[in-house]
Every structure is written in structure tokens, then in C-alpha cells.
Amino acid sequence: MTLREPQGHPEHGRGVKAVYALYPDGHSAQQALSQLHAAGVHDRDITIQSAQPMEDFEFGHRDKATWMWWIACGGGLIGMASAVGLTWLTEMSWPINVGGLPIFAWWPNLIIMFELTMLGAILATVITLVVTARLGRGSAIYDAEVSDGKILVGVVNPSESALAGLEAALTAPLGAQLKRI
Amino acid sequence: MTPSHSQINSDLLRPLLRTSWKFYALVTILGGIVVTALVSWLSQMFYGFGISGIRWPVYWGFYVTSFVFWIGISHAGTLISAILRLVDAGWRRPVTRCAEVITVFALMIGAMFPLIHLGRPWLAFWLIPYPSERLIWPNFRSPLVWDFFAINTYLTGSLLFLLLPMIPDFAVVRDKSTGLRRRVYTLLALGWRGTPKQWHRLESAMAIMAIAIVPVAVSVHTIVSFDFSMAPVPMWQSTIFGPYFVAGAIFSGIAGLLIAMAILRRVLHLEQYLHPIHFENLGKLLLVMALLWGYFVFNERLVTYYGNEPSEMAVFWRTQRESFAPLYWTMVIGNFVLPLVIMGIKRFRTITGCVIASLGVVVGMWLERFLIIVPSLGHKYLPYSYGIYRPQPVEIIIAGATFAAMTLLYVLFVKVVPIISIWELKAGEHQPPDTTHAAAEERRLREQHS
Numbered sequence: 001m002t003l004r005e006p007q008g009h010p011e012h013g014r015g016v017k018a019v020y021a022l023y024p025d026g027h028s029a030q031q032a033l034s035q036l037h038a039a040g041v042h043d044r045d046i047t048i049q050s051a052q053p054m055e056d057f058e059f060g061h062r063d064k065a066t067w068m069w070w071i072a073c074g075g076g077l078i079g080m081a082s083a084v085g086l087t088w089l090t091e092m093s094w095p096i097n098v099g100g101l102p103i104f105a106w107w108p109n110l111i112i113m114f115e116l117t118m119l120g121a122i123l124a125t126v127i128t129l130v131v132t133a134r135l136g137r138g139s140a141i142y143d144a145e146v147s148d149g150k151i152l153v154g155v156v157n158p159s160e161s162a163l164a165g166l167e168a169a170l171t172a173p174l175g176a177q178l179k180r181i
Numbered sequence: 182m183t184p185s186h187s188q189i190n191s192d193l194l195r196p197l198l199r200t201s202w203k204f205y206a207l208v209t210i211l212g213g214i215v216v217t218a219l220v221s222w223l224s225q226m227f228y229g230f231g232i233s234g235i236r237w238p239v240y241w242g243f244y245v246t247s248f249v250f251w252i253g254i255s256h257a258g259t260l261i262s263a264i265l266r267l268v269d270a271g272w273r274r275p276v277t278r279c280a281e282v283i284t285v286f287a288l289m290i291g292a293m294f295p296l297i298h299l300g301r302p303w304l305a306f307w308l309i310p311y312p313s314e315r316l317i318w319p320n321f322r323s324p325l326v327w328d329f330f331a332i333n334t335y336l337t338g339s340l341l342f343l344l345l346p347m348i349p350d351f352a353v354v355r356d357k358s359t360g361l362r363r364r365v366y367t368l369l370a371l372g373w374r375g376t377p378k379q380w381h382r383l384e385s386a387m388a389i390m391a392i393a394i395v396p397v398a399v400s401v402h403t404i405v406s407f408d409f410s411m412a413p414v415p416m417w418q419s420t421i422f423g424p425y426f427v428a429g430a431i432f433s434g435i436a437g438l439l440i441a442m443a444i445l446r447r448v449l450h451l452e453q454y455l456h457p458i459h460f461e462n463l464g465k466l467l468l469v470m471a472l473l474w475g476y477f478v479f480n481e482r483l484v485t486y487y488g489n490e491p492s493e494m495a496v497f498w499r500t501q502r503e504s505f506a507p508l509y510w511t512m513v514i515g516n517f518v519l520p521l522v523i524m525g526i527k528r529f530r531t532i533t534g535c536v537i538a539s540l541g542v543v544v545g546m547w548l549e550r551f552l553i554i555v556p557s558l559g560h561k562y563l564p565y566s567y568g569i570y571r572p573q574p575v576e577i578i579i580a581g582a583t584f585a586a587m588t589l590l591y592v593l594f595v596k597v598v599p600i601i602s603i604w605e606l607k608a609g610e611h612q613p614p615d616t617t618h619a620a621a622e623e624r625r626l627r628e629q630h631s
Contacts, residue, residue: 051186051353052608053380063378068385072393098322108322111404115330118397122338125389129345130371133382138372144356146375149186149607 016163018141020047020154021170021178026057028173029151033059035169041155047141049152059153071128072121079120083113143179150177184453189606193599194357196449204596211589218582221575222297230300232575239558239570243580244298249550250433251291251583252332252405253426257434258284259339260398261466263391272462274609275454275601279445280438281343282600286590287437288336290583295328297579324407331397331404338394345386348373349604402430414557415492416485425477429546432470432516436542439463441591443536445600454601460535467538468524475517492562499556508548515545 023029029048036046043062054060087109095103130136140156158166171178184192225232235242258280265273296302352373355366373379406426409417419425439460446455485493500509519541523529555570572580594600 048377049375050377050380051349051375052604053384054377060377060380063376064381066382066385068382069389072389101322105322108327111327111400112330114400115327115334115397118393119334119337121393122334122341122390125386125393126341126345129382129386133379135348135371135373135379139374139376142374147186147190147353147356 016158016160016180018047018154018156018181019158019163019166019170019178020141020143020152020181021176022143022145022150022152023173023177024150024175026050026054026060026151028175029054029153030057030059031173032153032170032176035172036153036155036166039165039169041166041169045155047139047152047154047156049139049142049146051146051149054151066128066132068125068128068132072125075124075127076117076121078124080113080117082120083109083116086116087112141181186607189603190353190357192451192453193601193603193606194354196595197354197597197599198358200596204592207592208589211585211592214582214585215589218579218586221578221582225297225300225575226302232573234571234573234576235298236568238561238566238568239555241298241554241558242570243551243572243576244294246547246551246554247580247583248291248294248298249405249426249554250547251287251294253402253430253433253546253550254437255284255287255291255335255339255434256398256402256427256430257287257438258282259335259342259394260284260431261434261438263342263394263398266387266391267395271609272459274605275451275456276438276442276459276463277605278343278346278598278602279442279600280434281339282591282594283434283437283441284339285336285343286587286594288332288339289590290586292332292336293583324404324411327404327407331401335394335397335401338390338397342387342390342394345383345390346602346605347598349375349383350599350602353603354599399427402427409553414561415490415496416481416557417553419481419484421477421480421484425481428470428473428477429549432467432474433542433546435463435467435470436539436546439467439535439539440543443532445595446532449595449600451601454606457532460532461530464524464530464535464538467520467535467542471517471520471524471542475521478513478517492560495560496556499560500552505552505556509552512545512548512552515541515543516549517545519545 021032023032029050033046033048037043048059048062050060088104091104091109097103141152141154143150143152146152153170155166167178170176233242233244235244262273262277262280265277296305299305348369348371351366351370352375355363355370358366403423403426406422410419410422412418442455442459442463445451482497485497499505520538523534523538559568559570561567
């Protein structure tokens with residue numbers, strides 16, 4: 001059974017862009033998710049939103065794998081390479097003799113290398129966050145009640161034929177508040 | 182009683198959504214003081230540096246004292262917040278943002294002082310590494326260039342460390358407001374929805390930044406200490422200056438944070454979120470740092486005394502029992518005696534006690550910076566270089582107004598951003614169920630060890 005169709009599909013249900021339910025707690029949201037899985041809906045088709053991290057529930061562990069740590073290390077390496085280049089280039093291009101000390105000295109330059117390494121790691125982390133968390137791009141489903149502690153579980157672009165099944169799965173847990181957009 | 186999500190939203194968004202006449206009155210008063218300081222600075226630019234008390238041989242006075250002091254205060258936030266995040270201290274949740282804000286504003290104020298101290302701030306771009314045919318490319322081996330990189334890295338990192346966890350809170354404000362405010366916060370929230378993926382990425386980013394920011398914070402004040410310890414000036418050339426400055430910075434930072442938290446708690450009625458236990462925990466940290474500070478001062482003084490080097494001993498006695506002695510002993514009382522007595526006795530470790538001890542520490546730490554700089558510069562190795570420093574009104578006004586500037590920035594910030602991280606507070610308040618085996622096991626172990 002196909003429960004989700006791309007937008008514009010002939011079966012796309014009568015202008016229903018999304019169907020979702022709001023739950024008062026993580027237990028109900030978890031039950032709704034299990035019901036959707038039982039109805040054959042894939043994880044990638046299910047949207048979950050909450051006002052805080054829900055790591056005590058299974059659904060809170062979705063999409064946990066990330067390359068962010070490695071990307072931060074890469075950013076740090078780029079920062080360090082930039083610092084080596086900057087100090088080398090500037091000191092060798094404009095050599096200033098200070099009491100016969102070496103023109104390019106590692107000890108004082110290590111400080112600049114350290115700072116730029118950390119800066120590179122920090123900037124790489126933030127850029128990765130913006131890109132991978134899809135910040136600035138919004139989402140088809142959202143309900144302001146999420147801010148009040150409700151947990152949203154829903155499916156975007158459901159097919160007409162699957163709508164009834166989805167609604168049944170979403171309303172199965174206690175306290176579900178079904179909505180369509 | 183644990184507050185509900187709606188109550189948390191309502192309590193913490195109240196300062197943003199409602200504005201009383203007191204806010205405008207406070208902003209006007211603080212703004213007036215800041216404008217006075219700006220006029221003083223302009224007059225210094227117009228009439229020249231001669232109207233300040235800075236002249237040979239004491240070239241560093243109130244301005245550099247304030248620079249070091251504010252950079253020290255900046256250690257309150259990001260460093261403390263990062264450490265508490267890394268150790269996953271649950272009580273940090275209402276505290277972190279109050280602290281992180283102090284870092285950003287204190288750094289901004291601190292970074293102003295090199296510009297003020299320049300006398301001709303329009304030439305400040307000379308500090309930035311850029312190619313020059315006049316051979317004034319900064320010498321990368323100079324500690325002053327290290328300051329440029331360290332402070333800018335710390336400021337950038339602290340700003341991002343403050344901004345990232347604000348995104349989910351901007352989303353809450355977006356959902357709770359209307360009209361223009363809603364449009365502004367919609368932009369600021371960057372389309373935040375609170376999907377598991379977004380939460381994981383945000384928490385990973387915060388963890389990475391917490392790891393990165395701790396050594397950066399330590400490096401910043403070590404590098405500020407290098408401005409002194411790399412110079413051949415009596416009582417400056419000391420290998421202990423790095424950790425001594427870092428400890429002092431964290432010390433004054435905690436004091437600043439305690440004062441800010443006490444004021445916020447009272448003015449914004451945050452009694453339900455900022456509990457006495459938060460003050461007590463930070464008070465214990467203040468006590469530890471007071472002991473550490475005392476240890477460093479003892480080291481510095483004893484080694485100098487035992488070494489008995491004439492030029493160092495001259496500075497030593499100037500501070501211990503001559504012209505600077507009143508300031509020196511006020512510093513010792515503020516930084517050591519007061520916190521030791523108040524924070525060391527449990528019954529005094531109240532919110533009021535914490536504030537009194539913190540005020541002593543703030544005064545004491547400002548004096549400490551002053552006493553490191555001025556007595557040494559005024560009494561170097563040979564008699565021809567002896568001199569005195571008398572701060573002039575322009576310096577006193579500017580240095581004093583920075584406290585008003587800090588308060589003003591804080592007040593304005595509280596008006597546009599929830600001062601306690603709403604989502605972190607909610608995450609701390611919600612009761613974890615045992616739906617997964619790992620969660621159940623973790624909870625069982627936590628209860629067993631608590």
C-alpha cells in the first residue's frame with residue numbers, strides 16, 4: 001500500500017497537503033509512530049516535531065548519525081593550514097629583524113595557529129548545522145501548539161486512498177488531536 | 182511544583198511581550214551615562230590624549246585596567262556554561278544563557294578599550310594584519326597580535342555559542358507573538374520546527390563548540406597575561422601569570438554572573454526558575470576560586486620576596502605598605518577574606534550572601550588589574566623612569582560608564598530574548614519515561630547513584 005504520494009499525483013487527496021495529530025506526551029506520540037509503522041508508512045515519510053529533545057523515546061533517536069564531528073575536525077585543519085600560510089607568508093614577505101630572532105618562529109606562531117584551528121572547527125560546525133538541520137528552509141507541516149509542549153506526528157502529501165488508514169493510525173493513541181492542512 | 186510548558190512560556194516570555202515604564206526609565210538613565218562617556222571619549226579625541234592621566238612612564242592606566250577586567254568578566258559565561266554542558270550538570274539549565282550573554286557583552290566592552298587607548302581610534306585598522314608598504318605589517322611575534330586573534334576567535338565562538346541555542350526559543354516567541362514581532366522572530370527562528378534531526382544536530386553542534394570553546398577561553402586570558410609577562414617590567418615577568426590571570430578571570434566572571442542572576446531573579450520574578458540552590462552551587466565555585474586566587478597571590482608574593490631583587494622589591498613594598506597599600510588590602514579583603522567568610526559558612530551562603538561576596542570580588546578584581554599595571558609601570562629599574570599616575574575625569578567617566586553600558590546591553594537583551602533557555606528548561610523538567618531499554622537502564626543507574 002502506498003500511503004504517501006508526491007505532490008501533483010492524480011491520487012493526491014483532494015488538496016490535503018498533510019495530515020497530522022498532536023499528542024500531549026511522548027508515550028502517545030510513540031504509540032502513533034508504531035501505528036503508522038504497522039500501517040506500512042516508512043520513517044522517512046513521517047514528520048515528528050517537539051518543543052524539546054525527546055531522547056528518552058525511540059522516535060527521539062531518529063536521524064542521529066552525523067558527520068558533524070569529522071567536519072569540525074576538517075574545519076580545524078583548514079583553519080590551521082590557513083594560519084600556517086598566513087604567518088609564513090606575512091613574516092617572510094615583510095621580514096622584521098627583532099634582536100636577531102628567527103624571522104619565522106614556531107613558538108609565537110603556534111598561538112595564532114591554535115586560535116585559527118579552533119575558529120575553523122567552530123565555523124565548520126555552525127555551517128554543518130545550518131545545512132544538515134535544514135535551517136532556513138521550513139517545513140510543510142507545523143503547528144504552533146508544539147511550542148506549548150504538544151508533540152506533532154504527521155505525514156506530508158498523503159494519498160487519497162491512504163488517508164483514512166493514516167487518520168485511524170494517528171487517532172489510535174489517547175489524547176490525539178487530529179488535524180489536516 | 183514543576184511548571185507546565187505553557188507556564189514556562191508565559192513566565193519567560195513576559196519580559197518580551199510586556200513593557201512597563203520602568204524599562205524606559207532604566208534605559209534612559211543608563212543610555213544617558215553611556216552618552217556621557219561617549220562625549221568624554223570624543224573630547225579626548227578632540228583635545229588629545231593629554232587630557233587623560235596617561236603619560237610617561239605610566240602608559241597603561243584605567244583603560245588597560247578596564248580592558249583586562251572586562252575580558253576577565255567575559256570568562257563567566259561561555260567557559261562556565263561550556264564546562265557545565267560537558268559534565269551534563271542538570272542545574273545549569275536556567276543559568277547558561279544568563280552567563281553566555283555576559284561573555285559576549287563583556288568581550289564587546291573589553292575590546293573597546295584598546296580602541297579608546299589608541300587615542301586615535303581611526304587608525305585602529307593598523308591592528309589588523311594587512312599588507313603595508315610602510316613595513317608596519319604587524320609583527321606576528323608580538324603579544325598584541327595574539328590578542329587580536331584570541332579575542333576575535335573567542336568573541337566569534339561565544340557569539341555563536343550564545344546564538345545557536347536561541348534558535349528554538351525564537352521559534353517559541355514566533356508562535357506566541359503577532360504582527361511585526363512575529364515577522365521578525367520568524368526570520369530569527371530560521372524555520373525551526375523541532376524535528377528529531379534538528380535537535381540532534383543542535384546538540385551535537387553545542388557539544389563540539391563546548392569542547393572547542395574551553396581551551397579558547399583559557400587561551401584568551403593566558404594571552405592577555407602575556408601582554409604583561411613578556412615585558413621586562415618588575416613583577417610582570419612571571420611564569421605564573423597565565424594560570425593566575427585565567428583563575429582571576431573565572432573568579433570575577435562567577436561573581437559577575439551571581440550579581441546578574443540575583444538582579445534578574447528579583448526584577449523579572451524568576452523565583453520559580455532561579456532557585457537558591459543555583460546560587461549556592463555557584464557560591465561554592467566562588468569559594469574554590471577565592472582559595473585558588475589566594476594560592477596564586479601567595480605564590481607570586483612569596484617568590485618575589487624570597488628572590489629579593491631590588492626593583493621587584495620596590496614595587497612589592499609600594500603595594501604592601503606604601504602608597505598603594507590601601508588599594509592592595511582592599512583587594513585582599515574583597516577577593517579573599519569576604520568570599521572565604523561568607524561562602525565558607527553554609528548559613529551565609531544565601532542569595533544575599535552571594536551578592537555581597539560577589540560585589541567584593543568585582544571590586545577586588547578591578548583593583549587587582551590596576552595594581553598589576555600601575556605600580557610596576559611607575560617604578561621600573563632606574564630612577565629616571567619613576568613616575569606617578571593620576572587618573573583624570575575622562576578616564577574615570579569612561580571606565581565607570583562601562584558598568585552602565587554592560588547593564589544597558591543586558592537590559593536590552595532581556596527585552597528581545599528569553600533570558601532563560603526555554604527549551605533547555607523544558608528538557609530538564611520533563612519526566613523521562615522508560616520506553617527504551619537504554620533509557621530505563623540509564624535512569625535506574627542514575628537513581629541508584631543519586
